[in-house]
Amino acid sequence: MLHPQRLLALLPLSLSLVAISAPSERMRSRLPKGDADPPALINISRKPKTVEVNITAGVTTLSLMPGVKSEVFAYNGHVPGPTLDVREGDHVIVHFHNNLPEPTTVHWHGIHLPFESDGSPFHPIKPGESHDYEFTVRPGTAGTYWYHPHPDRRTGFAIGKGLFGAIIVRAADDPLAATIPERLLVLSDNRFLQDGSIDFPDAASAHGGIDEENGREGPVLFVNGHVSPTLSIRSGEVQRWRIINASAGRIYRIALSGHTMLHIGSDGGLFETPREVKELLLTTGERVEILVRGSDAPGAKAVLQDLPYDRYAPQTRPKDWKTTLDLLTLQTTGESPVEPIAIPTHLRAVPPLDTTKVSAVRTVVFGQGMINGKTMDMARVDVSAKVGATEIWEIENVVGMDHPFHLHGFQFQVLDRDGVAEPYRSWKDMLNIPKHSTARIIVRYDDYPGKWMFHCHILDHEDHGMMGVLEVRQ
Amino acid sequence: MTRRSMRFPQHALSFLAVCVIASGCSPAGSSMSFASGGTAARNGVAQQDQIARGRFLVISHDCGGCHGGGSDPASNRWLTGVKDSTDEFHIGPFITRPKNLTPDNATGMGRFSERQIFNSLRYGLRPEETPDVEITSTTPGQGNFPAHPHYLAPPMPWMAWRHMPDQDLWAIAAYLKKAVKPVRNRVEDSEGPPDFWASEMTPAKIGSYPAAAFPTANEH
Numbered sequence: 072m073l074h075p076q077r078l079l080a081l082l083p084l085s086l087s088l089v090a091i092s093a094p095s096e097r098m099r100s101r102l103p104k105g106d107a108d109p110p111a112l113i114n115i116s117r118k119p120k121t122v123e124v125n126i127t128a129g130v131t132t133l134s135l136m137p138g139v140k141s142e143v144f145a146y147n148g149h150v151p152g153p154t155l156d157v158r159e160g161d162h163v164i165v166h167f168h169n170n171l172p173e174p175t176t177v178h179w180h181g182i183h184l185p186f187e188s189d190g191s192p193f194h195p196i197k198p199g200e201s202h203d204y205e206f207t208v209r210p211g212t213a214g215t216y217w218y219h220p221h222p223d224r225r226t227g228f229a230i231g232k233g234l235f236g237a238i239i240v241r242a243a244d245d246p247l248a249a250t251i252p253e254r255l256l257v258l259s260d261n262r263f264l265q266d267g268s269i270d271f272p273d274a275a276s277a278h279g280g281i282d283e284e285n286g287r288e289g290p291v292l293f294v295n296g297h298v299s300p301t302l303s304i305r306s307g308e309v310q311r312w313r314i315i316n317a318s319a320g321r322i323y324r325i326a327l328s329g330h331t332m333l334h335i336g337s338d339g340g341l342f343e344t345p346r347e348v349k350e351l352l353l354t355t356g357e358r359v360e361i362l363v364r365g366s367d368a369p370g371a372k373a374v375l376q377d378l379p380y381d382r383y384a385p386q387t388r389p390k391d392w393k394t395t396l397d398l399l400t401l402q403t404t405g406e407s408p409v410e411p412i413a414i415p416t417h418l419r420a421v422p423p424l425d426t427t428k429v430s431a432v433r434t435v436v437f438g439q440g441m442i443n444g445k446t447m448d449m450a451r452v453d454v455s456a457k458v459g460a461t462e463i464w465e466i467e468n469v470v471g472m473d474h475p476f477h478l479h480g481f482q483f484q485v486l487d488r489d490g491v492a493e494p495y496r497s498w499k500d501m502l503n504i505p506k507h508s509t510a511r512i513i514v515r516y517d518d519y520p521g522k523w524m525f526h527c528h529i530l531d532h533e534d535h536g537m538m539g540v541l542e543v544r545q
Numbered sequence: 546m547t548r549r550s551m552r553f554p555q556h557a558l559s560f561l562a563v564c565v566i567a568s569g570c571s572p573a574g575s576s577m578s579f580a581s582g583g584t585a586a587r588n589g590v591a592q593q594d595q596i597a598r599g600r601f602l603v604i605s606h607d608c609g610g611c612h613g614g615g616s617d618p619a620s621n622r623w624l625t626g627v628k629d630s631t632d633e634f635h636i637g638p639f640i641t642r643p644k645n646l647t648p649d650n651a652t653g654m655g656r657f658s659e660r661q662i663f664n665s666l667r668y669g670l671r672p673e674e675t676p677d678v679e680i681t682s683t684t685p686g687q688g689n690f691p692a693h694p695h696y697l698a699p700p701m702p703w704m705a706w707r708h709m710p711d712q713d714l715w716a717i718a719a720y721l722k723k724a725v726k727p728v729r730n731r732v733e734d735s736e737g738p739p740d741f742w743a744s745e746m747t748p749a750k751i752g753s754y755p756a757a758a759f760p761t762a763n764e765h
Contacts, residue, residue, distance in 0.1 A: 277739070277740070280693050280739070280740065281739050283693065284693075284739070384734065385734050385735070385736040385737070386736065386737045386738065386739050386741055387739045436656045438656075438672075438673045438674060438675075438676075439671075439673060439674035439695070440674065440676075441674075441676045441677075443677075444657075444658060444661060444676055444677030445676060445677065446676050467650070467651070467656060469651075469656050469657075469673050470673045470674060471734035506734075507651070507652075507731065509651065
């Protein structure tokens with residue numbers, strides 16, 4: 072539990088606890104759109120509580136690296152794709168069209184929705200075909216999510232070519248929205264050949280083999296598709312940052328030089344209480360919400376950095392893995408400091424899943440490129456369960472490389488990692504399982520029967536079969 | 546035990562030859578078939594007999610010489626893997642650390658099937674990185690042989706021991722999984738080249754399996 076006085080150190084509070092009423096639409100505070108922000112999807116519906124959007128995936132040419140043109144795959148012509156911004160309870164209809172030369176899907180990563188709308192490899196959309204995805208956003212799931220392709224064996228390629236976009240689900244009673252402006256930061260990395268084309272080496276080559284082993288990484292880091300953008304903040308101003316790791320293999324260890332951050336949320340939304348941190352590990356597919364505060368000194372600069380993190384096996388660890396990379400510069404403006412604002416110490420309730428209701432304990436063993444000694448078979452069911460059941464999964468990584476676990480369809484809670492109880496509760500759909508370690512999670516299969524994927528979210532591993540099928544039956 | 550250093554690859558492989566001869570390993574047996582996924586029951590050998598056979602093979606092939614305990618199953622280090630850096634092998638620029646062979650789930654062989662252990666002895670494939678499937682080829686990408694095989698690091702002499710009959714390799718796997726008590730000892734990962742030794746494990750360098758038919762020009 073973070074003591075209010077600790078919060079004071081970072082964010083001067085006028086009160087230790089502040090009651091904040093639900094913000095109206097007009098009160099919702101957003102930073103003005105800058106060059107660094109992804110565009111938003113336009114709601115074409117006039118019905119209340121309905122969000123209806125068009126998304127087309129196609130091939131286009133964009134300048135990802137400054138001054139260099141690259142052929143990319145893009146949603147509505149943008150990398151990242153436009154942001155889907157919805158509210159809890161909204162009915163979402165996505166008219167999707169596939170203009171790519173290959174089958175694709177749209178997976179709504181982390182969203183609790185019907186199996187048919189999950190965009191898993193079970194429902195490919197052929198080139199030239201269209202599909203309507205429909206789901207209703209479940210109350211209590213306000214948070215930061217993302218959408219991306221999930222076709223059989225081609226996910227890493229398709230995301231690497233540029234197909235990823237953010238989803239923001241907003242709550243009517245968000246405790247921070249009224250007072251704190253927010254930013255969305257979609258992190259990705261890539262690698263290019265001399266001619267500007269995106270580098271996907273032949274799988275049979277040495278380079279391709281290392282990509283398959285490590286998960287493809289690139290030396291160029293992007294924030295919302297931009298290299299080293301500069302964001303501005305006023306002295307003393309508090310901003311809420313929603314950060315998404317859309318990289319295929321890179322795990323970010325992020326820190327803001329000279330600053331601490333308030334970690335306020337994860338994949339499935341806000342925590343109960345903010346946590347003050349100096350750095351955060353953001354595994355592939357994972358999201359965090361943080362609060363950052365502009366420096367006391369007008370004009371000061373801070374850098375959001377990706378610190379070295381050894382997720383690799385000794386055999387394929389990149390020689391430059393210890394390099395610190397810059398993501399963006401946070402420039403404190405020369406304006407006078409803003410008045411301190413109050414940060415609530417209680418954000419929302421995150422009710423624990425009931426461990427006394429557990430009907431099965433599963434063991435999921437991550438080998439390299441396989442789960443429980445098996446590679447993916449779409450015709451096989453690896454775990455079978457009933458709708459409504461609560462289960463514990465013990466996820467063991469028996470190899471010397473980190474593997475990020477992702478479960479489709481259902482948010483889970485972490486019970487412990489290597490026997491150490493999780494110090495706080497949160498809703499998760501991504502969990503990094505470090506090399507030679509074990510984590511236990513608890514999950515309840517609320518409604519929605521179907522076949523749900525669980526897999527390593529290092530996309531090269533997923534594409535080479537490090538994936539299984541959870542069938543949830545009525 | 547002194548630190549064991551060697552240059553790679555020539556010296557590593559000559560070490561293997563010495564190791565195998567010294568441990569009295571028999572040359573290729575009469576059974577040359579590929580793994581059939583067979584078990585003690587299928588081979589008509591009672592489990593206790595199979596485990597006794599596996600124990601004899603583990604002791605006589607000096608598994609404990611590298612993996613701990615020497616030839617003494619009563620040793621408190623029996624097959625528990627590297628204890629400290631004096632147990633490591635220096636193979637060129639890389640360090641090989643013999644693993645914990647006891648069936649501990651977190652640090653040993655507990656999460657690997659007997660078939661994965663069989664495949665590691667017959668084909669040299671690291672069990673944590675090779676699916677639990679029957680392999681029917683030695684050509685990468687064919688017959689369930691991985692397209693990008695990850696080989697056990699030298700000086701593990703699997704290229705000699707693979708010539709043991711199927712039932713002997715199954716017996717070793719059964720002994721390790723069923724008859725050795727699990728001991729928690731986390732061994733740091735071995736190092737190696739990015740191809741997991743694939744360029745060193747070609748038939749030209751390690752010979753072929755099955756071995757050439759008897760008699761060769763050197764035999765009568």
